[in-house]
Amino acid sequence: MSQAKPPVKTKEAVISSLTKNYANYNLWANTRLVEWLRTKPENVVEQEVPSSFPGIKQTLVHIWQTERYWFSILKKEEPLTFEAFSGTLEDVFTGILKQSSELADYINTLAEENIEEKILIESPWFSSDFRGFEYVMHSVNHSTYHRGQVITIGRNLGFTDAPMTDYNLYNVERQ
Template sequence: MNHNVLRLYDYNVWANRRVFNHLKELPSEIYRQEVKSVFPNLEEVIGHLFKTDIVWLCAMSDKSYEDIQQLVGRYSEEMKNQNIEEVERTYLEFSKQYVDFLSSQEDLDASKTITHPMYGKLKTSLSELVQHVVNHGTYHRGNITAMVRQMGYPGPSTDFIFYLYEKQGEPSL
């Protein structure tokens, strides 16, 4: 098993937790406050991040496109009108499924083919898909930081180096 892939995913969860913790310290109304940005508000970008994580875990698990759409729809419906604490709980519970799935794989670098109805087939590996999930999360955490700053508050620090410093001395996954 590739411990670097698990560590990379652990960083993603750590960084998202930092965002959640930071947002919980700010006035609750900013979660749905309109912002002129890539997303109309923080709720939308966080929902997008979470739904995309769902899509990729399902794709890695060989679920059908229809099953993925159904699950994303279910989580979308569940998250409607949830506050930041409730969304965080739902996300953290779901992230355990990633860890369980990745930990159960014998070779995260083995060749894997995924199929998308619009983009076609892609030959890749689970480790590359995890890298995509983390990269996607990093990109949108940047959106969140920019949006929070637009509203007059400092953004959270979620750089990988801060994760490494914080995890220093802890056993690797």
């Protein structure tokens, strides 16, 4: 008795699937991070410490604004620039989760050819003509880097119960 072989995925289908999974992972990881930080005293979360940004709140604003920038690039809109932020910590939590959700929702609607399509960027700082999935990978990798900084800042503030936000854990939990 012969068994049916699973369909062979094309390289484009694999890249599309990975890109969508990575965008969903980013939302999951940001959600875990925000849920954890919501359990901490606001005055401690807003405390300034030596780091690349002066504290957790500022690092989260940077993650949010950078995801916003790359989202505008992926949608082929005028790039959204960084703005001064004067809102509350809860505004940051809400904003970063909304932005990550919008990014994941958008990526999940894209067809393979859209994820593979090149997007030209001409900015005062750099020029690039990469495929959409490369910008998604960059954006999520950037957020991952700064989530690690948030965990380290939290550790320096006495938080010892940081959540795991590893990509592998996300994949294991989805099974």
